[in-house]
Amino acid sequence: METLSIYAPKLVTNKEYIASGHRACSGCGEVLAVRYVCKALGRNTIISNATGCMEIISTPLPETAWEVPWIHTLFENASAVASGIESGLKSLKRKHGYTKEVKVVAMGGDGATADIGLQSLSGAMERGHDFIYVCYDNEAYMNTGIQRSSETPFGASTTTAPSGKNSLGQHTQKKNMAAIAAAHNIAYVATSCSSYPFDIMSKVEKAMKVKGPSYIHILSVCPTGWRCASNLTIKLGRLAVETGIFPMYEIENGKYTLNIDLPKLRPVEDYLKLQGRFRHLDKDITAEIQEKVFDEYNKVKRLAAGNKAK
Amino acid sequence: MKQGDTIEIRWHGRGGQGAVTSADLTAMSAIHEGKFAQAFPSFGPERRGAPVLAFNRISAEHPIRVRSGVVKPDIVVVLDPGLVTLINVVDGLKPGGCLIVNSTRSIEDLQGEFSGDWTLAVVDASSIARELLRVNIVNTTMLGAMIKTAGAIKMDSLTEPLEEKFGARAKANLEACHKAFDTTVIGKITVGGQKKVRTFAVAKQPTWSELLVGCAVTDVGSTKRFCTGDWKSQHPVWDDKKCIKCGICSLFCPEFCINQQKDGYFRSNDFYCKGCGICAQECWTQAIKMVEEA
Known part of the structure; x- marks a missing residue:
């Protein structure tokens, strides 16, 4: 049994830093992403978590699912609180001889990252605090009942961008948060997906080595908000990557690397047809989405190829 | 009222x-x-x-x-x-x-x-x-x-x-x-027609005077007390003959409730399992089936 060495239980630590008994929907991809991120982060971590699904489901007072120091912040200030913790640790080291290496991590959903918390995130990255920001992108405000955010993809039906006779749902394109983070000239930016545990873990490990801010954007499948069966969580995440809708790449000191470079992308229909939020889309719109996906994918591909040439 | x-x-x-x-x-x-x-x-x-x-x-x-x-x-x-x-x-x-x-x-x-x-x-x-x-x-x-x-x-x-x-x-x-x-x-x-008297657990909420400053919770991982297992309508059943012990079920479980037993095979903890069916969907050898709750 040569292949025994690649078996999953041997590759991943058994230790969990978020406990069972959390109140996430059945089939939640976001809590899976949190689990992988925490496994990679390990014990010496302080997490500042913005309001959102992960806060609601993990800490129903008087209980908590977290096994690392964790603080609940508002939507808009997860990064500001993380900045404060990081500065506090620095000061402890300077004045009181504190020696432990503690990683400060800010977490938030797409709403807390791309909409409400963007200013504090931008500020923290600009000031160069030594922290990791992890965005769990489930493409809408799922916690409060599926309201659109700026990360909601074109054509998706949400409760505040509903599809109907005169509307195809969300009519704007998904905000490119990774590019916004990269524009701050930080050392490490990456995108990943909840269906690729080892990819998430290796990216978090890389981010931990960086001195200064780093940003990881994780697409997290949400069966409730995407209106799909709860057992399709992993499959949909893979499809998002295989269709090129969500390319997984890293930007290290401005250099792009495409992590999964597919010779041929799957048609977007494979991804769209499994989800109720895209059910209303007709052929023309699907073709439009397909074209846009090629454009965006090729853009990333060109950037990655440009690096190789150098 | x-x-x-x-x-x-x-x-x-x-x-x-x-x-x-x-x-x-x-x-x-x-x-x-x-x-x-x-x-x-x-x-x-x-x-x-x-x-x-x-x-x-x-x-x-x-x-x-x-x-x-x-x-x-x-x-x-x-x-x-x-x-x-x-x-x-x-x-x-x-x-x-x-x-x-x-x-x-x-x-x-x-x-x-x-x-x-x-x-x-x-x-x-x-x-x-x-x-x-x-x-x-x-x-x-x-x-x-x-x-x-x-x-x-x-x-x-x-x-x-x-x-x-x-x-x-x-x-x-x-x-x-x-x-x-x-x-x-x-x-x-009818009154008194009950054959078996059941008692129901009532979740105890702390009062304001019992809360720590800033609503701090010092009891780490305490959600483990909470049974999410009663949310499910289906539960996974393993066929050990087909199982290759790869552990993909354990890796992809959003309740973190699938563990390897001493004999190397995997089982879910029904106390937490919400019956999402990811393990059955992702199992390479289709060793897992979702079975309706009785």
Whole structure:
């Protein structure tokens, strides 16, 4: 049994830093992403978590699912609180001889990252605090009942961008948060997906080595908000990557690397047809989405190829 | 809180099962009949699969001023068969009130669960919904049973709200409603007729003086006490002959409840498993099957 060495239980630590008994929907991809991120982060971590699904489901007072120091912040200030913790640790080291290496991590959903918390995130990255920001992108405000955010993809039906006779749902394109983070000239930016545990873990490990801010954007499948069966969580995440809708790449000191470079992308229909939020889309719109996906994918591909040439 | 002729209904269901829609439809039908009505849900941070409540108040004569949750209902409707043994569904139910349950169990069997002066109605709504709607969402089906037993609204007044809410799917829903109306079995519950007295755990909430500053929680990982296992309608079953012990099920479990046993095979912890079915979907050798909860 040569292949025994690649078996999953041997590759991943058994230790969990978020406990069972959390109140996430059945089939939640976001809590899976949190689990992988925490496994990679390990014990010496302080997490500042913005309001959102992960806060609601993990800490129903008087209980908590977290096994690392964790603080609940508002939507808009997860990064500001993380900045404060990081500065506090620095000061402890300077004045009181504190020696432990503690990683400060800010977490938030797409709403807390791309909409409400963007200013504090931008500020923290600009000031160069030594922290990791992890965005769990489930493409809408799922916690409060599926309201659109700026990360909601074109054509998706949400409760505040509903599809109907005169509307195809969300009519704007998904905000490119990774590019916004990269524009701050930080050392490490990456995108990943909840269906690729080892990819998430290796990216978090890389981010931990960086001195200064780093940003990881994780697409997290949400069966409730995407209106799909709860057992399709992993499959949909893979499809998002295989269709090129969500390319997984890293930007290290401005250099792009495409992590999964597919010779041929799957048609977007494979991804769209499994989800109720895209059910209303007709052929023309699907073709439009397909074209846009090629454009965006090729853009990333060109950037990655440009690096190789150098 | 009695307010003249106000009828109060409490719906017990699970997130995603449609208890809230049931309450909405009931209120819309009552308003359609020219009555005054309220419908509103009540749930905590829990999600799809977790027990939820929905409430109705209906009054033929006057506007309803009360806005609080229903604690002394006239009618209790239970959408999920498992909830009867999990939650004290008859809590506060008025003498002479109605209890309507979705269950495959016989009426005699269910009569032994309760003690009080109530009417009991039983309908196998899950089977009806699966047959006519092809999903186990029993909200409209249970409306049929409620109309037959308690008559809080009329069947005819339901048609328009159904069409408004469901559009093309209204017809099948109405059919399910009628079938439930025809197959509901009605009986009596008597005081002292209970065969087995159950006790229900009540979650203890700390008072303000017991909370630490900043609502700090020092008991790490304490959600482990909480049973999320009762949210599920299916559970995974392993076929060890097909299992190659790869552990992909354990890696992709969002409840982190699949563990390797001493013999190397994997099993889920039913105390936490929410029955999402990811393990069965992702198993390379298809060694895992999802089996309906009994």
